[in-house]
Amino acid sequence: MRKSRSSENFSNKTALDKGGIDFIELEEIVRYSETDQMGVAHNKNYFEWFEIGRTEYCRQKNIPYKDIEAQGFYLVVVEAFCKYKKPLRYDQKFIIRVFLQSITPKKVEFTYELVTKEEKRMIASGYTIHIVTNSKAKTCSLPPHIINSLKGAQT
Amino acid sequence: MRKSRSSENFSNKTALDKGGIDFIELEEIVRYSETDQMGVAHNKNYFEWFEIGRTEYCRQKNIPYKDIEAQGFYLVVVEAFCKYKKPLRYDQKFIIRVFLQSITPKKVEFTYELVTKEEKRMIASGYTIHIVTNSKAKTCSLPPHIINSLKGAQT
Amino acid sequence: MRKSRSSENFSNKTALDKGGIDFIELEEIVRYSETDQMGVAHNKNYFEWFEIGRTEYCRQKNIPYKDIEAQGFYLVVVEAFCKYKKPLRYDQKFIIRVFLQSITPKKVEFTYELVTKEEKRMIASGYTIHIVTNSKAKTCSLPPHIINSLKGAQT
Amino acid sequence: MRKSRSSENFSNKTALDKGGIDFIELEEIVRYSETDQMGVAHNKNYFEWFEIGRTEYCRQKNIPYKDIEAQGFYLVVVEAFCKYKKPLRYDQKFIIRVFLQSITPKKVEFTYELVTKEEKRMIASGYTIHIVTNSKAKTCSLPPHIINSLKGAQT
Numbered sequence: 001m002r003k004s005r006s007s008e009n010f011s012n013k014t015a016l017d018k019g020g021i022d023f024i025e026l027e028e029i030v031r032y033s034e035t036d037q038m039g040v041a042h043n044k045n046y047f048e049w050f051e052i053g054r055t056e057y058c059r060q061k062n063i064p065y066k067d068i069e070a071q072g073f074y075l076v077v078v079e080a081f082c083k084y085k086k087p088l089r090y091d092q093k094f095i096i097r098v099f100l101q102s103i104t105p106k107k108v109e110f111t112y113e114l115v116t117k118e119e120k121r122m123i124a125s126g127y128t129i130h131i132v133t134n135s136k137a138k139t140c141s142l143p144p145h146i147i148n149s150l151k152g153a154q155t
Numbered sequence: 156m157r158k159s160r161s162s163e164n165f166s167n168k169t170a171l172d173k174g175g176i177d178f179i180e181l182e183e184i185v186r187y188s189e190t191d192q193m194g195v196a197h198n199k200n201y202f203e204w205f206e207i208g209r210t211e212y213c214r215q216k217n218i219p220y221k222d223i224e225a226q227g228f229y230l231v232v233v234e235a236f237c238k239y240k241k242p243l244r245y246d247q248k249f250i251i252r253v254f255l256q257s258i259t260p261k262k263v264e265f266t267y268e269l270v271t272k273e274e275k276r277m278i279a280s281g282y283t284i285h286i287v288t289n290s291k292a293k294t295c296s297l298p299p300h301i302i303n304s305l306k307g308a309q310t
Numbered sequence: 311m312r313k314s315r316s317s318e319n320f321s322n323k324t325a326l327d328k329g330g331i332d333f334i335e336l337e338e339i340v341r342y343s344e345t346d347q348m349g350v351a352h353n354k355n356y357f358e359w360f361e362i363g364r365t366e367y368c369r370q371k372n373i374p375y376k377d378i379e380a381q382g383f384y385l386v387v388v389e390a391f392c393k394y395k396k397p398l399r400y401d402q403k404f405i406i407r408v409f410l411q412s413i414t415p416k417k418v419e420f421t422y423e424l425v426t427k428e429e430k431r432m433i434a435s436g437y438t439i440h441i442v443t444n445s446k447a448k449t450c451s452l453p454p455h456i457i458n459s460l461k462g463a464q465t
Numbered sequence: 466m467r468k469s470r471s472s473e474n475f476s477n478k479t480a481l482d483k484g485g486i487d488f489i490e491l492e493e494i495v496r497y498s499e500t501d502q503m504g505v506a507h508n509k510n511y512f513e514w515f516e517i518g519r520t521e522y523c524r525q526k527n528i529p530y531k532d533i534e535a536q537g538f539y540l541v542v543v544e545a546f547c548k549y550k551k552p553l554r555y556d557q558k559f560i561i562r563v564f565l566q567s568i569t570p571k572k573v574e575f576t577y578e579l580v581t582k583e584e585k586r587m588i589a590s591g592y593t594i595h596i597v598t599n600s601k602a603k604t605c606s607l608p609p610h611i612i613n614s615l616k617g618a619q620t
Binding site: 043044047078079080081084128 | 193198199200206231232234239289
Binding site for chain 3: 032033035036037038039040042044089
C-alpha cells in the first residue's frame with residue numbers, strides 16, 4: 001500500500017514534466033570499485049551520487065555546501081529513498097539531476113534523477129530530506145541568505 | 156504529502172508491536188571509515204547494514220544468499236528507503252533487525268530496524284524491495300523451496 | 311628492485327614464525343558490497359579490514375582507539391601497504407591478525423595478516439605506519455601510559 | 466629498514482624529474498562520504514583514486530580497461546602501496562597522475578602521484594602491481610596489441 005502509492009507518485013513525472021522547477025545537472029562515471037559481483041553498480045552508491053549532486057547544486061547556486069557548514073549549519077539526512085530502474089555498469093557515464101524540491105528554515109528536500117547520458121533514459125530517481133542543525137547537532141534555522149541562495153534558480 | 160504520509164505509517168510501529176512477524180537480529184559495530192566529517196556514520200552505510208542483515212536473515216533460514224545466487228536467482232534491489240532517527244558514532248555497537256515483510260515468487264520485501272544495543276532505542280528503520288532475476292538479468296520466479304525456506308520463521 | 315626486495319622480506323615470515331611478537335586476532339566476513347565485478351573482494355577493502363583490526367587491537371589492550379582520540383591523540387596513516395595472495399569471496403569468513411610491529415612516542419607501525427578461517431592459509435599481508443598528531447594536526451608525542459598500554463602484549 | 470629504504474627511493478623523485486616516462490593526468494574532487502571523523506579523506510580512498518587513474522590511463526591510450534576485460538584479460542592487483550604526505554579535505558580538487566612504470570606480458574606496474582590542483586604540491590604517491598589472469602583467474606599473458614597500446618605514450 002504505502003510504498004506502491006508513494007512510488008507511483010514519485011515516478012510518474014520526469015524532471016522535464018515538472019515545469020516550474022529548475023534543476024542542475026552533472027555528469028558522473030561508474031568506478032570499478034562501485035560495481036559488485038552482479039556486475040553492476042551497487043545500490044548504496046546511488047546515495048553517494050545523490051550527495052555529489054547536492055554538493056554541485058549548492059556550488060552552482062553560489063553557496064558551496066562547505067561554506068554552509070563553515071557558517072555553522074548542517075543539512076542532516078533524515079530520510080533517503082531510491083527507486084532503481086536500469087542498472088549502471090563499470091565506466092558508464094550518466095547524468096545526475098538535482099532539484100530543490102522544497103525548503104523551509106528547518107527542513108530541505110532534494111529530489112534526484114539519474115539518466116543515461118545519450119538518450120536521457122531514467123536509471124534511478126529518489127529523494128533526501130534534511131533537517132538543519134548546528135555544530136552541536138541541535139536543530140536550528142537556516143538564515144534567509146542561505147535559503148535565498150539555494151532557491152536562486154526558482155525565482 | 157507523499158513522504159510524510161508514508162513515513163508516518165512506516166515509523167509508527169516497532170518490531171515488537173508487529174506481533175505476528177518473526178525477525179532475526181545481528182550485532183554490528185561502526186567502522187572508522189564509515190564515519191564522515193560530521194563525526195557520525197554516513198547515510199549510505201545504512202544500506203550496507205541492511206544488506207548484511209539480509210545475508211544473515213537468509214543464513215538463519217538455512218538458505219544462504221550465496222546459495223540462492225548459485226541456484227541462479229538474484230534478488231535485485233528496486234527500491235530502498237531509510238529513515239534516520241539517531242546518529243551512530245565510531246565504535247558504537249548496535250543491533251540490526253531484519254523482517255521478511257512479504258514474499259511472492261517475483262517480489263520480496265525486507266524491512267529493517269537498527270536499535271541501540273542496550274536500551275533497544277530506534278536508530279533507523281527502512282525497507283528494500285527486490286525483484287527476482289536470473290543470471291542474465293531477466294525477471295523470473297523463485298522456486299517454492301526457496302520461498303518456503305525464507306518464510307520459515309513465519310509458519 | 312625496490313618492491314621485489316621489500317616484498318620478499320615482507321612475506322617470508324608468517325605470524326607464527328615471528329616468535330617474540332604477540333598478536334591479536336578477530337574474525338570478519340566479506341560483505342556483498344565489498345565484492346566487485348571480478349567476483350572477489352575489492353583491493354581497497356583490505357585497508358578497511360586493517361583498520362578494523364587496529365581498533366580491535368587497541369580495545370584488547372584496554373586502550374580503545376576512541377579513548378586515544380578523546381585524549382587528544384590521533385594516529386594518522388602516513389604509509390599503507392598490502393600484498394594480495396589469495397582472493398576473498400562474498401560471505402567468506404577470514405581471520406585478521408594484528409601485530410604492533412614497533413612503537414615510539416612519535417611513530418607507530420602495525421603489521422597485518424589475513425588468513426583463511428580453517429587452514430590459516432595466507433590471504434594477504436601488509437602494514438600501516440602512523441605518526442602521532444594532536445587535534446589540530448600538529449605532530450606530538452604519545453604519553454607513556456598509552457604507549458605502555460599498546461605494548462601490553464609484548465612484555 | 467625495509468620500509469624506510471623503499472619509501473625514500475619511492476618519494477625522492479616527482480613525476481617531472483622522471484624524464485623519460487610519460488604520464489596522464491586527471492582531476493578529481495573529494496566527496497563528502499570520503500571524509501572521516503578526522504575531517505580529511507580516509508586512507509582507503511586513495512586506492513580507489515589510483516584505480517580511477519588506471520581506468521583513465523587505459524582510456525587515453527585507446528585501450529579502455531573494460532575492453533581489456535572484454536577480451537578476457539584481468540589486471541589483478543597483487544601489491545598496493547601509498548605514502549600520504551598532505552591531507553585532502555571535502556570538496557578539494559586535486560590532480561591524479563598515472564605512470565605505466567613497467568609492463569611485461571605477465572606483470573604490469575603503475576605508479577601514481579596525487580598533487581594539489583594549483584601549485585602541484587605532492588599530496589600522496591604510490592604504486593600498484595598487477596598480474597594478468599583470464600576470466601577463470603588463471604595467470605596468462607597479455608597479447609602484444611594490448612601491451613603496445615598501453616605503452617603507447619612511451620615510444
